[in-house]
Amino acid sequence: MLLRSRGRALRTEASRLRSRKAAIPVPRPAEYHLLVLPDGSWSTVECLATMILHHATVPTVIVDMTTVQRMTIDALAVLVRKAIRLRSADGQLLLAGPPPAVRRLIERTGTGRIVQVLPGRAAAVRFLARDGRTWHPVSLADGPGTLFAGTGLAEHV
Template identity: 65%
Template sequence: MSRPAQYHLLSLPDGSWETVSCLASVIRCRATTPTVIVDVSAVERLTIDALAVLVRKAMRLRSAGGELLLAGPGPAIRKVIERTGTGPLLPDFYDSAAALRALGDDGRAWQRVELSEGESALFCEPAQSPYCRHRP
């Protein structure tokens, strides 16, 4: 069975650990599809701890049949990814349009979907995040 041709497009405003961790919690608790494009064009620097969070999220998305793509990384982000050897887990593209074209290489028409308003049945695990609230 093939994965749905749907993706989420999320923007990352900075590369701090706190912001990246928040983004990871949002993906875990509100994503409805395992393919996520993260627009990092506004990020100047990415801490090593923040990179680790993105790598863990990319691995989790892959285990669910999807992937995490970075759109618009600057030279500093590309350099830290290259130095850490995490490039295979975090494919990067010039911008979100280029990432979407790469997804379309499989011949399917990809459609952007918004994050869910409630819990994600796809990823949500017990978490201490304000973005994850489990129903009794």
């Protein structure tokens, strides 16, 4: 009798598990925002971070830094905070083409573990394509972005 009830319980459990639909993970789109940083001043970097926060629609951002000559540690801290926020949304921040002085600052501060530094835009896109997908640039939203909407993060820069 005990074996029969145990067998019935196991069959019921197996049936319940088979009927449960497995959640199929939906991959994030292979899209990125490409933003040009004209200089490394704190105010410009802060403006860029605010644009990402309020207008981003995808969590992957490439920042073209080829025109930046130098950057303060405070401006780098803004980029690091933005990279952390993008990671929380399953994304990343890539720095494309920073000059040697900015690369040295990133090395000295140890922030290369948080932000990926690449030689240029093409290298950044190739880095993304390691997952086998074809990546496409998309514009920031004209109005409020959808990436951080409803998360409470949109109130803090």
